[in-house]
Amino acid sequence: MARAATTTDAFNAVAEPRRRAILDVLAGGERPVNDLVRVLGLAQPQVSKHLRVLREVGAVDVRGEGRQRLYRLNGHALKPIHDWVKAYERSWSERFDRLDAVLEELKQKEEGDGGDE
Amino acid sequence: MARAATTTDAFNAVAEPRRRAILDVLAGGERPVNDLVRVLGLAQPQVSKHLRVLREVGAVDVRGEGRQRLYRLNGHALKPIHDWVKAYERSWSERFDRLDAVLEELKQKEEGDGGDE
DNA sequence: AGATTACATGCTGATATGGGAATATGTCAA
DNA sequence: TTGACATATTCCCATATCAGCATGTAATCT
Incomplete structure (x- = not known):
């Protein structure tokens, strides 16, 4: 067996530092992908991939707005982590x-x- | 590049549920490896391996006592997780x-x- | 010394990862 | 329609994982 999928739960999703960085930016408000690309200095495809993982564990929600996709934080998905570490x-x-x-x-x-x- | 090593930091170490389970048991006090094996129902080598990861990120300390090795929680290593998720x-x-x-x-x-x- | 107990390490194999580059999809504009 | 822009997906690949099993090492007992 290999390591659990990153999409298994919030613990795995958030183990990756860039995904935490993405959430930290989104904590400041809803943002389109390109904002994240610019702010974080990552390649666009990687940002999209990280966002996919975050979506699958419910840590972010998306909303289409014209040709942009606005991502919003859903911190509720992080509660299990908080509960455990507390x-x-x-x-x-x-x-x-x-x-x-x-x-x-x-x-x-x-x-x-x-x-x- | 592959996924970051589990020993990179507490976030990665703790993404594995059995390692969290080990810490949860150790929260009740210092224990030898075989206690963990019995309580968690895991194979001994896997427990030793998980403990190695936890040791490398500083989440547990070891102490030799006769032929046993007593593991003790060092919750301080989890503070960054708490700080972030808070x-x-x-x-x-x-x-x-x-x-x-x-x-x-x-x-x-x-x-x-x-x-x- | 030899046996037993307690634990750690090494090896194998299937698998998911994350970056890079290329390409596909979708939306708006002229 | 053609083109530009925004984002998602796919392919390739080197790497680390985790379980299982076998073996190594250290301490204790007889």
């Missing part, structure tokens, strides 16, 4: 360090005055 | 919907009484 926030956030300290304190106290058991 | 939280969070509503209201008011310009 659980690890505790590893680096000072907020959680303080919370842990408080919890540890409570635990000490509880052990001190022995409830039941 | 910006998109606005797309689905109701909190931001309310914030946007408030901002919109302010904007209306500002346009109404025309400050300078």
Whole structure:
């Protein structure tokens, strides 16, 4: 078996840095393909291909406007990533360090005055 | 060129669901390889290989203990993912919907009484 | 030493990738 | 219709993947 397809889910789609760059630009608003080409300095076919992947995982929507195709961000597709990684926030956030300290304190106290058991 | 190596960064490493599963188990505490093999129901060599990738991107640390190798989560390696995806939280969070509503209201008011310009 | 346990690495094979270049499709304009 | 512009698709190719299986290495036990 090979690596999972990039279109399998948002995790795979977003592993490619240029696709993240595309989403970052689209976060500023709807844009035609050529805008992305210019802003990102990529070849047009590659941009179209990356957009296809992003479309397949639902991270962007398209809308035809004359001869242009306007792409729009659909950040909702990224929620699973956020949900997953959020659980690890505790590893680096000072907020959680303080919370842990408080919890540890409570635990000490509880052990001190022995409830039941 | 081919797809970027899985060891390129956390984004690529974590695109593989079994590697996320490994991290999820390690979130519960340090564990030897065989624990992961049993809990996840994967073949031992694959687990070792996945752990190698996770080690190379700094998502886990190892420690030798007798004949076992104890793996420990290092969630800090996941911070870039969190930082990136956090910006998109606005797309689905109701909190931001309310914030946007408030901002919109302010904007209306500002346009109404025309400050300078 | 020999056997066993715990883990890592090497090899094979099918597969999807992503860039480049060329070409196809679609829309508007003269 | 012919042409220009905007975008999508196709083909080629070097490469990295992941599973499965076999084997290597290190520590412990008898």
